[in-house]
Amino acid sequence: MSKIIGIDLGTSNSAAAYMEAGKSKMIPSAEGTTVVGGKAFPSCVAFTNDGQLLVGEPARRQAVANPEGTVFSAKRKMGTDHKYKIFDKEYTPQQISAFILQKIKKDSELYFGDKVEKAVITVPAYFNDAQRQATKDAGAIAGLEVVRLVNEPTAASFAYGLDKTKGKDQQVLVFDMGAGTLDVTVMNFGEGVFEVISTSGDTKLGGTDMDEVLVDDIVASFKKEQGIDLSTDKMAMQRIREATEKAKIELSSTLGTEINLPFVTADKQGPKHMLIKITRTKLEELVKPIVERCRKSIEQAMKDAKLEPSSVEKVVLVGGPTRMPIVQKFIENIFGDKVARGVDPMECVAMGAAIQAAILGGEEEVKDVLLLDITPLTLGIETLGGVMTPLIERNTTIPAEKSQVFSTAANNQTSVEIHALQGERSMATGNRTLGRFILDGIPPSPRGVPQIEVKFDIDANGILTVGAKDKATGKEQHITIKDSSALSKEEIEKMKKEAEKFASEDRKQKEMIDIRNKTDNLIYTCEKAIKDAGDKIKPESKKDIEEKIEELKKIKDGKDLEALKKANQGLEDAIQKIGAAMYEGAKAKSESNQSTPPEPNESDSKNEKDSKKKDGQEPIEGEFEEEPKK
Amino acid sequence: MQEKETKKLKKKLEEERAKAQKYLKGWQRTKADYMNREREIEKERESWVKFSNSKLILDFLHLLDSLNRCLMHIPKESKGQEWVQGVIQIKRQFENFLKTQGVEKIKTVGELFDHNCHEAVDRIQSKNFQNIVASEIQAGYKMGEHIIRVAKVIIK
Numbered sequence: 042m043s044k045i046i047g048i049d050l051g052t053s054n055s056a057a058a059y060m061e062a063g064k065s066k067m068i069p070s071a072e073g074t075t076v077v078g079g080k081a082f083p084s085c086v087a088f089t090n091d092g093q094l095l096v097g098e099p100a101r102r103q104a105v106a107n108p109e110g111t112v113f114s115a116k117r118k119m120g121t122d123h124k125y126k127i128f129d130k131e132y133t134p135q136q137i138s139a140f141i142l143q144k145i146k147k148d149s150e151l152y153f154g155d156k157v158e159k160a161v162i163t164v165p166a167y168f169n170d171a172q173r174q175a176t177k178d179a180g181a182i183a184g185l186e187v188v189r190l191v192n193e194p195t196a197a198s199f200a201y202g203l204d205k206t207k208g209k210d211q212q213v214l215v216f217d218m219g220a221g222t223l224d225v226t227v228m229n230f231g232e233g234v235f236e237v238i239s240t241s242g243d244t245k246l247g248g249t250d251m252d253e254v255l256v257d258d259i260v261a262s263f264k265k266e267q268g269i270d271l272s273t274d275k276m277a278m279q280r281i282r283e284a285t286e287k288a289k290i291e292l293s294s295t296l297g298t299e300i301n302l303p304f305v306t307a308d309k310q311g312p313k314h315m316l317i318k319i320t321r322t323k324l325e326e327l328v329k330p331i332v333e334r335c336r337k338s339i340e341q342a343m344k345d346a347k348l349e350p351s352s353v354e355k356v357v358l359v360g361g362p363t364r365m366p367i368v369q370k371f372i373e374n375i376f377g378d379k380v381a382r383g384v385d386p387m388e389c390v391a392m393g394a395a396i397q398a399a400i401l402g403g404e405e406e407v408k409d410v411l412l413l414d415i416t417p418l419t420l421g422i423e424t425l426g427g428v429m430t431p432l433i434e435r436n437t438t439i440p441a442e443k444s445q446v447f448s449t450a451a452n453n454q455t456s457v458e459i460h461a462l463q464g465e466r467s468m469a470t471g472n473r474t475l476g477r478f479i480l481d482g483i484p485p486s487p488r489g490v491p492q493i494e495v496k497f498d499i500d501a502n503g504i505l506t507v508g509a510k511d512k513a514t515g516k517e518q519h520i521t522i523k524d525s526s527a528l529s530k531e532e533i534e535k536m537k538k539e540a541e542k543f544a545s546e547d548r549k550q551k552e553m554i555d556i557r558n559k560t561d562n563l564i565y566t567c568e569k570a571i572k573d574a575g576d577k578i579k580p581e582s583k584k585d586i587e588e589k590i591e592e593l594k595k596i597k598d599g600k601d602l603e604a605l606k607k608a609n610q611g612l613e614d615a616i617q618k619i620g621a622a623m624y625e626g627a628k629a630k631s632e633s634n635q636s637t638p639p640e641p642n643e644s645d646s647k648n649e650k651d652s653k654k655k656d657g658q659e660p661i662e663g664e665f666e667e668e669p670k671k
Numbered sequence: 672m673q674e675k676e677t678k679k680l681k682k683k684l685e686e687e688r689a690k691a692q693k694y695l696k697g698w699q700r701t702k703a704d705y706m707n708r709e710r711e712i713e714k715e716r717e718s719w720v721k722f723s724n725s726k727l728i729l730d731f732l733h734l735l736d737s738l739n740r741c742l743m744h745i746p747k748e749s750k751g752q753e754w755v756q757g758v759i760q761i762k763r764q765f766e767n768f769l770k771t772q773g774v775e776k777i778k779t780v781g782e783l784f785d786h787n788c789h790e791a792v793d794r795i796q797s798k799n800f801q802n803i804v805a806s807e808i809q810a811g812y813k814m815g816e817h818i819i820r821v822a823k824v825i826i827k
Contacts, residue, residue: 103784275793
């Protein structure tokens, strides 16, 4: 079954989205999105005099070159009998809109690699029957079956999940400020349906007005300072507009920025530079009159709905300009803190249309049956020194399976205890015990040799099976833990908070244990090396190492991390010297035996030492050892 | 009696079979979705690397614009000076850097207007309109087929 997509057919910009795995996603434009912009493209259609049809960004780019062949904002004429006369041919507004829809259809098909034949299209809440019919016709011309027209404010509310609010009826106000238009809609939501109560707006008010006042102000202050009017200088204006747009966006998150344009122009005295500091306060002062103009539309909509601001339960913001703090403050001053957050205001209409499309396509039902859960907390086992070693990280979608190979911590250890844990703390004691069991019958062998595979398998119902298998004997043990997700929401939150609180303390403790484990390993390696080397090492070197081992053993269980690190390094260096000396000896021997020495002998002693260091560490790396069972 | 029981069981079996089939299909679909997503992620990753490089370059282009404007304003009497030559060499370094990144300047003046890589900012009104680029307001750049920044131009 082909996908049903959601389309936001806007006055200035259009965009499309679809649902995947329960989430709405934007469909990118085929010509590639602009690096700075979002995924929407201009609602612009053009015919070139050589007969090409252009839609979107390419059409906008050539608008100045070909004004008679370019159409902007055909949406404003939908449902009227207006005709666009382009190169002796006439087009209806729905035909122009159809070109935009056709582009979306084509781009989506390219994106999915599949046919797209159905769509949900959004329309302003105030659209009358003729305008709605025209939109449907546009879809049909483009080869799309319009399964439903959805009001733009309704779609935005869907994107914010307002339809999921259970319980009593609620009043929602949608404030949609686009590049050139403002739409205010008051809706009532009850029994799963959004009902439009009133609409109001201003067709000549939007983000573009804000850009203009800012640019004008910058040009005026430059004129005041330098006496040069830049408004007729195309090149300078281009740079100013770009820099202003950037500054405006920056000022949504910072309090001050600057417009820095060196060599912006020149006169007889030489080049002139522009360096204007601009603060958020200044920007807000400039756009305040524009923001204030929105008040009229809000008041009108509220009056028509016979509502007071206090009886509005939720406010939804749509459109780029609503990202500006001043706009948000303005809304909050009227309605209080009721603004729904979390969705990109420029994408929410298309996303809401996609959600509606998925519901109509029956995908919602499928989702309910196949609703996949996640593990709220990390699952792992306790390893040497009481450390929690995670196997399944939190937020993993279940069912999931993960296994890891561990080894023993002592020579001739014949059993290991598997202690399954749940939680975010790095030390086992801070986490919740899910269960424990013992795997025995491991053949006696040196530490680190046995391979014990530990497997965590959590099924769709959250039932966890922990198994351990000795790879040599094939012997295995397992336990099943039924309540691995039986914690209440509060308990989970508490555990997460504790983990954050103790993070640094745990880290220190873990570091101490890590270094202790490393020390144990090092001592073992060194003792073995001395034994293996026998008389190949000089007695004084042997004595030095033995002394160092003794020293390490003494401080190993102490609390001085730095001293332990230092002693560790000392022993490492010493044993490396021995290793290097042994290789030297071997080299001398092989040189006397062979005429052509092998490559590594070419290296100088420093390199030799480095490579030795790596060799010395190799057996330790990547190995995890189980708590020894006495 | 037994017949009735058998019939009931058969019916139940049919239902269970249908259910199993439905689940299997769902399972296959999910697995396929997953594998397709994996491939998509790989593609997305590649394009992201390219994309983020070009975004970085885009930000640097403003510096090159300023440097170019600076060079346009070298006072006549200073043109031969060594330090001016040094600044010109800095510009060359910049251009070489772009070249090694595979970034190319978009041709403008004298070219036929191309909506794929040019953006018309203005049009010189004349009877003999040829739709060619008269002057460049802001240089444009591309990386292979990917346009990093369109060239802003005046056409005639």
